[in-house]
Amino acid sequence: MKKTNIIAAAAVLLLTSCTDRTPYQEQISFFSMDTYMEITAYGHVNGSLADCKDEIYRLEALLAVTDEASDIGRLNAAGTADVSPDTAEIIKYAKQIGGETGGALDITVYPVLKEWGFTTGDYNVPDKDTLNTLLQRVDFTQIQVEENTVPAVAVPSGVQLDLGALAKGYASDKAAGILRQQGITSALINLGGNIMAIGENPGSGAPWRIGIRTPFSLDENIGVIEVTDKAVVTSGSYERCFTAEDGQTYHHIIDPATGCPARSGLVSATVVGDSGIMCDALSTALFVMGADKAAEYHREKGGFDMILVTEEGEILITEGVADSFTNLANLPLTVLG
Ligand code: ADP
Ligand code: MG
16 A cells, blocks of 8 residues: 555554653554554563564565565465465454454455555546456455465465455554563554553553544544553544545445445444454454444454444444443443443
8 A cells, every 4th residue: 555645543542641650661663564553662671672563574574465575465466375374364364254244354355445546546436347347356255275384375366365454453463472471561552553552551550541533533532442451443434545536535444245435334443352353353344344233243242342433423332341431522322232
């Protein structure tokens, strides 16, 4: 994707003022996976942040769809490729969530994304015939993953993958693993709005306060969620979008059923849970599914919480995080049972 087209994080960190109790902290910022990343760790940080950055660069080199030499670049060019265990793991997880969400998450949507110009910024509204032809290639069930010592992946001719919907979540899990392994008990990992909060805020001794950006006014937060040891990931229609000659605004989350940007009645879907890859994959999928199907999925599967914002400006929030959420914009709010 175009580097100039980066829109800031969907979920932004609220700046907390340092108090005397704030222990030694270190921060690292860098650009990777087409977005700005910032990791802050507290206590005896040593080389941990550099290790996180190296790990994320390593993953980017494996996963970047625009890099011909990456696992995904080679697979998309040849239809088959030996890949790293990381790539195989992400693909298998994406297939699982694709199945569970009725295809709302489909990592083979890439040919459609390209046609819309979301990969280059050279935007275009495709006609129906073009989309229908491209949609014949969109089917994650066609991806074969062979688990050898060196895993191999194969797809039918014309099928192409893009792991953009869940790569940052996976990267946040890896970075959190490095920090925890190195004894860090308090840190905030912000990979372009994919947040992973480790422990608590050491300054206040309270949970981390994560701001959820309002889709209606981008410089404000719709609310704040307090979390300890959780990932918080938002997908929204207000990111990476363009307005076409027809006056309509089109965004980068595609409904694999239509090949068009999802119009599910939601403007954002935030998922809170233990695993970064789960929250990232689900935020994209639930956004495509819309409020009713998302609520049904939550009732059936559980294991996560969510905050949905509808086009009408209503907040739907699951019980597990309702008490940790502050409704800053005072929008009408419904707690899902
Ligand atoms: P962000 O780009 O902010 O991380 P998401 O996690 O929601 O947002 O991922 C959106 C990206 O996932 C798109 O830019 C595209 O690469 C890819 N994508 C879009 N629609 C789908 C879909 N239905 N299933 C899987 N991947 C998708
Ligand atoms: Mg996602």
